[in-house]
Amino acid sequence: MLRRRPDDDVGMQIAPMVDITWIMIIFFMVTNQIQENQYDVPIDLPVASAATVPEDMEGRVIVNLDKEGTFYLGSEPLALPELTSQLKRRMIEFPPLKVYLRADAKTAALKTKEFYRACTEAGAIEIVLGTFNQNR
Numbered sequence: 001m002l003r004r005r006p007d008d009d010v011g012m013q014i015a016p017m018v019d020i021t022w023i024m025i026i027f028f029m030v031t032n033q034i035q036e037n038q039y040d041v042p043i044d045l046p047v048a049s050a051a052t053v054p055e056d057m058e059g060r061v062i063v064n065l066d067k068e069g070t071f072y073l074g075s076e077p078l079a080l081p082e083l084t085s086q087l088k089r090r091m092i093e094f095p096p097l098k099v100y101l102r103a104d105a106k107t108a109a110l111k112t113k114e115f116y117r118a119c120t121e122a123g124a125i126e127i128v129l130g131t132f133n134q135n136r
Contacts, residue, residue, distance in 0.1 A: 040074075040075040041064040041066060041072045041075060041102075042066070043064055043065075043066060043102045043103070043104045043130070044067075044104050044105050044106070045102065045103075045104075045105065045130050045131055045132040046103075046105040046131055046132065047105070047131065047132050047133070047134055048131040048132070048133060049133065049134070049135065050133075051131040051132060051133035052133070054128050056098075057100065057128070059094070059098060060098045060099060060100040060128065061073070061087065061090055061097065061098070061099045061100070062074070062099075062100045062102065063083065063099060063100070063101050063102070063115065064102045064103075065101060065102065065103040065104065065107050065111060065112065065115060066104050066107070067104040067105075067106040067107055069107060069108055069110075069111040071083045071115070073086055080114055080118060083115075083118055084118040084121055084122060087099070087118060087119060087121075087122035087124065088121070088122045088123070090122070091122050091123045091124070095123075096125045096126075097119075097122055097123055097124040097125060098124065098125060098126045098127075098128075099119055099124050099126070099127045099128070100127075100128045100130065101115060101127060101128070101129050101130060102130040103115075103129065103130070
């Protein structure tokens with residue numbers, strides 16, 4: 001004689017879903033904070049009447065260059081050799097290297113030229129310059 005097992009209604013377990021939800025909330029909060037820190041350096045962007053926002057801004061290294069000529073990766077000031085080293089490391093770890101430069105309108109042209117050399121040495125394939133459009 002065969003015995004019949006009772007049907008166990010397993011149901012849906014909610015605890016793992018709550019765990020995943022909390023992990024995602026923490027991830028997005030941390031990511032948002034990191035992204036906001038990229039723009040902490042006060043920069044007066046140059047005005048350009050034809051300025052547009054590129055469609056693909058994802059995955060770019062954001063470099064700030066203030067009017068005194070100090071380079072910042074995020075909100076951390078860096079000397080040019082350190083910036084070059086960081087860009088090279090980024091190219092190795094997360095290729096291709098794309099850079100977004102937020103340079104102050106009063107930055108000396110020599111400093112931007114140094115920045116372009118550092119990007120070239122690191123192997124950057126694209127550099128986007130931050131500008132401000134008054135008409136938007």
